[in-house]
Amino acid sequence: xxxxxxxxxxxxxxxxxxxxxxxxxxxxxxxxxxxxxxxxxxxxxxxxxxxxxxxxxxxxxxxxxxxxxxxxxxxxxxxxxxxxxxxxxxxxxxxxxxxxxxxxxxxxxxxxxxxxxxxxxxxxx
Numbered sequence: 001x002x003x004x005x006x007x008x009x010x011x012x013x014x015x016x017x018x019x020x021x022x023x024x025x026x027x028x029x030x031x032x033x034x035x036x037x038x039x040x041x042x043x044x045x046x047x048x049x050x051x052x053x054x055x056x057x058x059x060x061x062x063x064x065x066x067x068x069x070x071x072x073x074x075x076x077x078x079x080x081x082x083x084x085x086x087x088x089x090x091x092x093x094x095x096x097x098x099x100x101x102x103x104x105x106x107x108x109x110x111x112x113x114x115x116x117x118x119x120x121x122x123x124x125x
Contacts, residue, residue, distance in 0.1 A: 001026065003033040008040045009116065010069065017051040018083075020058040030068040040072040041114050045107060046083045054086060063093035074101040075110035 002011045010033070012026045026044070076087040087103040094101060104110050111118070 001029050001033075003030070005036075007118075008036075008038060010040060010042045010072075011045060012043070013045045013048065015048040015050075017053060018046065018049045019053050020055060023054060023058055023062055027062060027065065027068065034068065036069045036072075038071065040069045041116055042069055042072045042074045043107070043110050043114070043116075044074070044076045044087075046076065046078040046080075046087065047107065049080070049083060052080075052082050052086065056089065059086060059090050060093050063090055063097065065097070067098055072098075072100070073114050074098055075114055076101065076103045077105070077107055077110050078103060079105055 001013070002009070004010070010030060012030070014022060014026075030042075076090065078084040078087045084103065084105070091101045091103055102110070102113055104113060110116075
């Protein structure tokens with residue numbers, strides 16, 4: 001997990017088997033990384049997962065929770081079809097709590113869609 005308050009960027013990277021506990025830990029880590037003042041970018045990178053044992057109930061629970069970063073544009077990067085479908089389910093279930101979520105296949109797509117340029121501070125010019 002990378003929390004860069006200067007760039008107002010949070011990146012969660014998942015590797016190996018992704019479980020319900022992994023998602024719960026990710027939420028807790030973002031919660032504890034605050035305070036988050038102003039607008040942020042949040043990227044969840046599922047591109048390195050090798051398996052998925054996340055339940056739809058966990059996705060619905062996570063989507064219903066108050067976002068740890070209220071004012072954020074979010075991207076989920078999911079290469080494999082099963083992870084992509086799960087990310088789309090999350091996007092659908094979180095439409096009211098996280099309306100600015102996109103689901104893409106690569107980090108480059110996520111950065112481009114969100115307007116992130118790592119050579120400069122995205123929210124400060």
